[in-house]
Amino acid sequence: MTHVVVVGSGASGVHFALTALERGHDVTMVDVGLERPAPVEPGASIEGMKDRLADPAAWFLGEDGRNVVYPATKASYYGFPPSKEYVFKTPGAFRSRAEQMVPVFSFAQGGLAEAWTGGAYAFGPTDLAEFPFGYDDIAPYYAQVAERIGVGAEPDDLAQFIPCDAPYLPPLPFDPHSAHLVARYQRVRPALQQDLGFFLGRSRVATLSRGHRGRQGCGQLGRCFWGCPNESLYTPSYTLRELRQHPRFTYKPGLLATHLEQDAGARITAVVARPVDGGDPVRVQGEAFALAAGALPSSALVLATHHAHSGEVASLEGLMDNRQVHVPFLTPAMMGKEVRTASYQFHLLAFGLTERDPAEYVHAQITTLKAAAVHPIVQGLPLDLAGSLGIFRALRTGLALANVNFHDRRRAESRVTIVPRPDGPAELRISYVDDPQEEALVARTLGRVKKALGRLGCVVPPGMTRVLPKGTSVHYSGTLPMTRSDGGRFSCTPEGRLRGWSNLYVADGAGFSFLPAKNLTFTLMANASRIATALA
Amino acid sequence: MPESPAVLARESAVFTRYLAGVSTTPYVTQAYARCHPTMPALAKGVPDRFDRFLVRVATAGGPFTRIADAYARRVRPTGLLRQKLVLMCAVLESSPPAHDYLNTAAAGSVAATVVRIGLAGVTSVLATLAGVLLLGPAHLALRGKGVAA
Numbered sequence: 298m299t300h301v302v303v304v305g306s307g308a309s310g311v312h313f314a315l316t317a318l319e320r321g322h323d324v325t326m327v328d329v330g331l332e333r334p335a336p337v338e339p340g341a342s343i344e345g346m347k348d349r350l351a352d353p354a355a356w357f358l359g360e361d362g363r364n365v366v367y368p369a370t371k372a373s374y375y376g377f378p379p380s381k382e383y384v385f386k387t388p389g390a391f392r393s394r395a396e397q398m399v400p401v402f403s404f405a406q407g408g409l410a411e412a413w414t415g416g417a418y419a420f421g422p423t424d425l426a427e428f429p430f431g432y433d434d435i436a437p438y439y440a441q442v443a444e445r446i447g448v449g450a451e452p453d454d455l456a457q458f459i460p461c462d463a464p465y466l467p468p469l470p471f472d473p474h475s476a477h478l479v480a481r482y483q484r485v486r487p488a489l490q491q492d493l494g495f496f497l498g499r500s501r502v503a504t505l506s507r508g509h510r511g512r513q514g515c516g517q518l519g520r521c522f523w524g525c526p527n528e529s530l531y532t533p534s535y536t537l538r539e540l541r542q543h544p545r546f547t548y549k550p551g552l553l554a555t556h557l558e559q560d561a562g563a564r565i566t567a568v569v570a571r572p573v574d575g576g577d578p579v580r581v582q583g584e585a586f587a588l589a590a591g592a593l594p595s596s597a598l599v600l601a602t603h604h605a606h607s608g609e610v611a612s613l614e615g616l617m618d619n620r621q622v623h624v625p626f627l628t629p630a631m632m633g634k635e636v637r638t639a640s641y642q643f644h645l646l647a648f649g650l651t652e653r654d655p656a657e658y659v660h661a662q663i664t665t666l667k668a669a670a671v672h673p674i675v676q677g678l679p680l681d682l683a684g685s686l687g688i689f690r691a692l693r694t695g696l697a698l699a700n701v702n703f704h705d706r707r708r709a710e711s712r713v714t715i716v717p718r719p720d721g722p723a724e725l726r727i728s729y730v731d732d733p734q735e736e737a738l739v740a741r742t743l744g745r746v747k748k749a750l751g752r753l754g755c756v757v758p759p760g761m762t763r764v765l766p767k768g769t770s771v772h773y774s775g776t777l778p779m780t781r782s783d784g785g786r787f788s789c790t791p792e793g794r795l796r797g798w799s800n801l802y803v804a805d806g807a808g809f810s811f812l813p814a815k816n817l818t819f820t821l822m823a824n825a826s827r828i829a830t831a832l833a
Numbered sequence: 834m835p836e837s838p839a840v841l842a843r844e845s846a847v848f849t850r851y852l853a854g855v856s857t858t859p860y861v862t863q864a865y866a867r868c869h870p871t872m873p874a875l876a877k878g879v880p881d882r883f884d885r886f887l888v889r890v891a892t893a894g895g896p897f898t899r900i901a902d903a904y905a906r907r908v909r910p911t912g913l914l915r916q917k918l919v920l921m922c923a924v925l926e927s928s929p930p931a932h933d934y935l936n937t938a939a940a941g942s943v944a945a946t947v948v949r950i951g952l953a954g955v956t957s958v959l960a961t962l963a964g965v966l967l968l969g970p971a972h973l974a975l976r977g978k979g980v981a982a
């Protein structure tokens with residue numbers, strides 16, 4: 298059996314590690330590993346918390362108000378609350394610079410998916426056409442991960458685009474607005490499908506509708522965005538907790554990996570890491586190594602390893618990220634209804650739009666407004682704040698957002714490289730160049746989205762649709778792609794091993810060969826598990 | 834220069850009434866005051882005279898708050914007054930006594946909702962017009978004036 302060292306405890310790292318352990322290997326995980334704060338008032342609903350906490354404003358807005366979203370400031374587009382700040386903190390020694398992209402990094406236990414919204418979509422055969430393996434090869438791993446994390450789904454009109462054959466749990470109940478949209482869809486379904494290629498169904502979500510593997514079913518507390526206290530919404534730190542109970546697992550948090558050491562025969566011998574609290578670099582030795590630091594940091598580690606050994610600064614092509622467009626809309630029939638803030642907050646519906654090229658399938662999730670931070674919304678309305686609040690309260694139960702995702706392909710112009718630094722880890726340089734074809738696809742699609750929403754009885758207010766900058770979807774991938782034939786030292790075999798090294802595996806999105814419009818994390822987890830089974 | 838506790842208490846009272854129609858509380862005032870140092874309009878230096886003038890008008894209360902806010906939304910959408918009001922909205926939606934009000938809908942039929950929206954819109958337009966008439970001249974007079982009190 299092999300001693301395998303994994304870098305990173307995100308969605309990719311924990312499922313790679315769990316499968317490696319299950320197959321009898323010893324696993325050491327090197328991680329920066331910032332910790333999540335303990336949940337407060339676990340049984341309280343979102344509004345209940347505001348009554349129960351001694352200092353609720355500090356909990357929601359930060360002790361000094363730093364999480365208030367002010368008009369036109371450069372606040373994060375998500376406006377994350379203090380309880381999620383640990384997810385996005387970066388260690389001082391980590392440096393990056395990006396052009397035409399706004400990348401987000403996580404150095405938390407569990408990584409970025411500690412803040413995700415749980416959308417868990419299997420890639421279908423078309424999505425995998427450019428990967429060096431097919432749906433049948435990865436399907437058992439979707440099933441395995443679905444069982445581990447608990448995904449709610451049921452066959453519907455989207456099943457032809459999003460395979461639905463894993464052991465899924467019953468889905469969460471619809472909120473009244475989502476139920477209304479589904480009822481409308483049933484009435485106009487044939488026309489929507491034929492005229493517009495529009496298909497509506499449930500979003501597949503990693504949130505438990507009932508208790509599963511020691512975690513509770515969703516208690517409809519409405520705190521999802523602030524962090525689910527019931528552990529109903531899956532995050533990878535739960536799998537990390539499971540790993541840490543395993544006798545053959547060693548967790549080494551507090552370490553920022555800078556590069557890997559190799560011998561003369563292109564065999565990696567150790568991960569070199571700096572303690573984030575200071576001190577001398579440490580070496581973590583092993584027999585096989587897996588990179589799961591997130592596609593961008595993993596790319597930096599490969600480039601720094603190559604530089605340490607050859608003195609050459611290389612670059613990696615093919616960086617991908619989904620374009621996301623936010624389309625807010627109003628369902629007039631739902632206006633003036635009772636607000637239920639104590640209800641599941643994230644998307645319960647998804648829709649797909651077919652394109653002539655099936656690989657260009659467009660995927661979107663619909664989030665109806667339930668619990669929400671009000672001040673970031675009302676400040677954007679074109680009236681005084683009291684008037685805006687009045688209008689917001691009148692419209693509130695009719696408001697929703699479609700988050701529309703577009704595919705991306707590996708292109709040579711979008712790349713990452715490093716700038717070595719004598720006094721610390723190399724700086725990561727990211728340069729993303731927009732696909733010139735994308736604008737036309739986005740414009741065409743948005744026209745169809747508006748028409749489809751119109752037929753569902755919804756109104757898309759003019760001027761409020763936002764094409765988000767690249768980086769926002771946080772679906773980074775493609776820099777160390779798996780290829781069928783030899784694509785050079787920075788490409789991976791179908792089993793995820795980097796061809797330039799005999800024992801180095803890429804377990805995260807860097808290894809993706811194509812990025813369909815569907816959110817990728819479920820596939821990250823399934824693929825990481827698939828790669829772990831390839832370890833000798 | 835940090836704003837005095839008395840000024841912030843006055844703002845807290847007026848802005849809470851304006852946004853939520855209730856009296857402020859010591860907790861709301863304290864939370865509102867302690868968040869001021871991170872407010873971008875203050876963190877980047879002393880705001881200009883017109884920004885401070887708008888806050889003074891708004892703090893007079895009654896219709897002046899709405900008129901100053903409506904005018905600020907047009908001419909200083911990211912200025913000091915708007916930031917103070919957004920901060921107060923954030924505090925109120927997060928804590929008693931107003932979080933319930935800010936997080937419920939104005940319930941009613943679709944027709945009643947449309948009327949409600951229409952009224953809010955008309956009132957806002959009137960407030961903006963009043964702002965142009967009452968505050969426009971001061972705006973012109975203070976244009977380009979620096980930070981001196």
Ligand SMILES: Cc1cc2nc3c(=O)[nH]c(=O)nc-3n(C[C@H](O)[C@H](O)[C@H](O)COP(=O)(O)OP(=O)(O)OC[C@H]3O[C@@H](n4cnc5c(N)ncnc54)[C@H](O)[C@@H]3O)c2cc1C
Pocket residue numbers: 304305306307308309310327328329330331375401402403404405406407408409410411412413414415416417418552553554555589590591592594595770771772773805806816817818819821
């Ligand atoms: C707000 C938000 C919502 C999202 N919603 C969805 C969704 O609904 N569906 C979906 O599919 N995806 C979603 N995502 C994307 C999803 O979170 C990511 O795709 C996923 O978390 C990536 O997992 P990863 O393990 O590959 O990398 P990461 O999550 O980035 O994890 C990286 C790990 O590596 C460690 N690490 C990094 N560098 C080093 C280093 N040098 N040394 C040591 N350790 C290191 C970090 O500590 C961390 O543990 C969302 C993301 C965000 C931010």
Ligand code: SF4
Pocket residue numbers: 504514515516517518519520521522524525526527528529530640641642
């Ligand atoms: S509504 Fe959200 S926060 Fe509440 S139990 Fe369900 S998943 Fe958790």
